Each structure stands twice: as structure tokens, then as C-alpha cells.
Amino acid sequence: MNDSSPDIELERRRWLAQLARAPRATLECALEAVCDGMPLPAFDWLRAPQTGLAMVRGRIGGTGDPFNVGETTVTRAVLRLKSRDGVGLVGVAYQLGRDKRRAELAALADAMLQSPRWRDAVRERLLAPLARTLDEARRERTESTASTRVDFYTMVRGE
Incomplete structure (x- = not known):
């Protein structure tokens, strides 16, 4: 994936x-299915999985001071x-977390998605089902929180 056009960069993001x-089990099952009984592609580590800390920042009201x-x-x-x-x-x-195998599988999937040999199979067996699962979870979260929503109305005097 030597082409660095904005479309390809956006797709990779x-x-x-x-x-x-993606959960670890989903990554493992999908990549095994992509390889169809063959071993996963060989690779060399540039940085073996490492666990560290990252600072989490927030904003007041989503737009205020961090x-x-x-x-x-x-x-x-x-x-x-x-x-x-x-x-x-x-x-x-x-x-997020300490699962080194999960990070390894995600990095392997990223590299495979850049390869014309693996790209379509990884999209079909991993990304498409994962997108559906994530959308469904988001929809369920939205529905469960919508049922607890309270709308306040203000009465105006003198009209």
C-alpha cells in the first residue's frame, strides 16, 4: 500500500x-478463516507487543477546556x-488493555488489509461482520439510554 492518497489514508484510519x-476471539477466528487452514502469514517484529500507560483527556461539555x-x-x-x-x-x-496477542492479531490484520492478496478476504470475513456487530451494539446502547431520557419543557408566562 505504497499509494498514500487521502482516500486510502481515510480507509486505513x-x-x-x-x-x-475488535475482541481477541473475533480477530483469531476471522484471520484463521481468511487463511483457510493455512498458517497465518509470517512476519518480523518491528516492535513486539508492549504495554504502557496513556493519559486520557476529556473536555467539559464535550467542547470546553480539556x-x-x-x-x-x-x-x-x-x-x-x-x-x-x-x-x-x-x-x-x-x-486498550494488556492483551498482547490481541494487539499482535490487530497489527497482522492491518498489514494483511494493505496486501492485494489478503485485502478482500479480510474485509469480508473480519471488517464487515465487525462493523455490523459494532453498529448493533451502538444501536442497543442508544435505545437503552433513550428510554431513560427526560425532556423538560418551560412554560412561558403571559402569552
């Missing part, structure tokens, strides 16, 4: 966001797919 939310909420654990991984032609694709992942 979207799939990285999806991979960051403030530090606290710290959270984050695991990152960076790998390069091995390739016969010597051009290895680099996959990255940042995951």
Missing part, C-alpha cells in the same frame, strides 16, 4: 479504529509481513 475495538481524566493501559505492536519480493507491509495496532 477507519479499519484501524475497527480493529482497535482536563486530565486519568491513565489507562495501552498495548501496541508493530510488525512487517515477510514477502518474497522484499517489500514487507507494516501493520500497527494500539489496543
Whole structure:
């Protein structure tokens, strides 16, 4: 994926966001299905999975002054797919939590999505079902919070 057009960059941002939310079991099952009984693609570590802390920031009312909420654990991984032609694709992942295998699988999926050989299969078996699952969870959250919403009306005097 040497082309760095804005469309490709935007698409990669979207799939990285999806991979960051993907559960480990979903990543493992989907990548095994993509490989169809073959082993996962070989890769070299550029940065083996590491766990550290990241500062979480918030904004008052969503738009006000930023403030530090606290710290959270984050695991990152960076790998390069091995390739016969010597051009290895680099996959990255940042995951909340300490699950190093999950970060490894997400980085592998990122690299595979950049490869014409794997791209369509990973989109079909991982990203599409994951998008449906995330949309369904978002819809359920919206519906459950909508039932507790209270609307306040103000009465105007003298009219």
C-alpha cells in the first residue's frame, strides 16, 4: 500500500479504529478463516507487543477546556509481513488493555488489509461482520439510554 492518497489514508484510519475495538476471539477466528487452514502469514517484529500507560483527556461539555481524566493501559505492536519480493507491509495496532496477542492479531490484520492478496478476504470475513456487530451494539446502547431520557419543557408566562 505504497499509494498514500487521502482516500486510502481515510480507509486505513477507519479499519484501524475497527480493529482497535475488535475482541481477541473475533480477530483469531476471522484471520484463521481468511487463511483457510493455512498458517497465518509470517512476519518480523518491528516492535513486539508492549504495554504502557496513556493519559486520557476529556473536555467539559464535550467542547470546553480539556482536563486530565486519568491513565489507562495501552498495548501496541508493530510488525512487517515477510514477502518474497522484499517489500514487507507494516501493520500497527494500539489496543486498550494488556492483551498482547490481541494487539499482535490487530497489527497482522492491518498489514494483511494493505496486501492485494489478503485485502478482500479480510474485509469480508473480519471488517464487515465487525462493523455490523459494532453498529448493533451502538444501536442497543442508544435505545437503552433513550428510554431513560427526560425532556423538560418551560412554560412561558403571559402569552
